[in-house]
Amino acid sequence: MVRFVRVSKQYPGQSRPSLRDITLNVERGEFVFIVGPSGAGKSTLTRLIYREELPTSGQVIVGGVNVTRLRPSQVPYLRRNIGVIFQDFKLLPERTVYENVAFALQVTEASYREIQRRVPAALELVGLLDKAHQRAQELSGGEQQRVAVARAIVRSPSLVLADEPTGNLDPDNSWQIMKLLLEINRMGTTVIVATHAREIVDALQRRVVALEDGVLVRDDQKGSYGYAI
Numbered sequence: 001m002v003r004f005v006r007v008s009k010q011y012p013g014q015s016r017p018s019l020r021d022i023t024l025n026v027e028r029g030e031f032v033f034i035v036g037p038s039g040a041g042k043s044t045l046t047r048l049i050y051r052e053e054l055p056t057s058g059q060v061i062v063g064g065v066n067v068t069r070l071r072p073s074q075v076p077y078l079r080r081n082i083g084v085i086f087q088d089f090k091l092l093p094e095r096t097v098y099e100n101v102a103f104a105l106q107v108t109e110a111s112y113r114e115i116q117r118r119v120p121a122a123l124e125l126v127g128l129l130d131k132a133h134q135r136a137q138e139l140s141g142g143e144q145q146r147v148a149v150a151r152a153i154v155r156s157p158s159l160v161l162a163d164e165p166t167g168n169l170d171p172d173n174s175w176q177i178m179k180l181l182l183e184i185n186r187m188g189t190t191v192i193v194a195t196h197a198r199e200i201v202d203a204l205q206r207r208v209v210a211l212e213d214g215v216l217v218r219d220d221q222k223g224s225y226g227y228a229i
């Protein structure tokens, strides 16, 4: 599903690369945590997957497509198949829960009928159908992140990327979000989660890819977070 072949990334103006010679293979249907200290390169790695950034060298292949060679006009097609969840939710605060999720479909020119079918199903999955017509800004942080999860999955993407999805949440809400991501994975979606949530990573015993200073230092099938804070 996602393949990195000797990928390095150095941002313009930076003296050191943020990722160095990363080779990584994530199969379809996997659930993978990306861990590492602040600045290790976790966000950079996720941004390369949905082509928010381009590598300085190496290849990034997503669903068989070499995203480093995509023309800009093709990027939206790549992103249709990837749901992205961020630490700060990135919702439209004045819009309703329903509208926030529906927008993800409207940009793909989905039919009215399809929107009417998919949005309630996504909201049902995250347990927010009863809040569909509330404005996003009226919801708690945990609820807002659940809206963001619904928005990420409403197009039934084959890949969901979550960059620090629990960074702004308390432990209970963090667990809720991780359980949703696990549920989405059980339904067949590949899920990649960059996170600092040590307790959750340790409890779940899933594949853990660890970065340190831009280098992939560990890739364990049943891993733990593994760092002293």
Ligand SMILES: Nc1ncnc2c1ncn2[C@@H]1O[C@H](COP(=O)(O)OP(=O)(O)OP(=O)(O)O)[C@@H](O)[C@H]1O
Residues within 6 Å of the ligand: 011, 012, 014, 018, 036, 037, 038, 039, 040, 041, 042, 043, 044, 045, 164
């Ligand atoms: N747009 C950018 N321009 C220049 N440097 C950047 C940019 N984004 C990230 N960096 C640098 O790249 C390195 C890796 O950053 P990145 O955000 O990928 O790390 P991270 O592991 O996600 O950190 P955190 O856990 O704090 O979010 C850092 O040194 C950071 O300063």
